[in-house]
Amino acid sequence: MSVGIVVFPGSNCDRDMAWALEGVLGLSTRFLWHEDTGLEDIDAVVLPGGFSYGDYLRCGALAGHAPLLHAVHAFAADGGPVLGICNGFQILTEMGLLPGALTRNRGLHFICEPCQLSVNPGRCRLLKDYSDGDRATFPIAHGEGCYQCPPETLVELEQNGQLVLRYCRNPNGSVLDVAGVCNEQGNVLGLMPHPERACDPLLGGQDGQALLKALLG
């Protein structure tokens, strides 16, 4: 069992993710270059944070067309677990695996701080080890994390239990305080906060461990 961590030019949380998964949790990982075309022997996929392709055009827009992501589309359609964090969340929306879009923070500033989140796991498989109403603290580090989507989509997402993570104090202007969204099937999760930075006790928090462990079961 192995977690594939996709590496784009400009990714910068790929190694943090590998440390959290492998160094802290003891899960096997493999880096996957964005120009690869297959996901052989990969059981879960992570799109890590960073600035893929320098955030040119729009955050995540160019990464969404990388060769490997065709395979990720098929992997997700087959029910494989896919987790996108920060830039990875932006990529998932750009490639159409998750609804909505992430735009410039309301206050324009890049924000880097711990954020308390309210968890509503709904149908999300990666959040199965959290209970409804749990609080988790993950750091955020982004300039474009303001979640937006058409009002009718938002209603649908809420009814379907897909708005699985919300900020207790909204830092960026996201609609309904949304910090993370899952797809209808529950196997694809995107979130702006960084669970991989809340795993190693040396860094001050372990709230992210249950999320990352769920990638392989």
Next chain:
Amino acid sequence: MHRNVSVGSTGCQDRSNCPLLLARFHARVQVQLRPSVLDPAGEATRAAAGRLGVAGLQSLRIGKAVELSLDAESEAQAREQVQLLCDRLLANPVTENWTMSLEERKA
């Protein structure tokens, strides 16, 4: 007109790559945030405009302009290609609208 040359007489095997059959088009694509989408950068710029002494500015929204040139067999084909590009890559339909202008450029 160069595009009236038949494929057979040009010696080209592939019609879509035959330079003698293609015309060059220039497109200008304007990508704009949808009116309902917050534009904090535009708002900040509007505030700066006020500090510069420019009065009466009611709104300021920031978009992108993309200029491109492409070779195609016809204007209809060029338009179709640019539309595909706008829908799939240049604009994000969740937050942005786009418009384009297209014209043939003589080599």
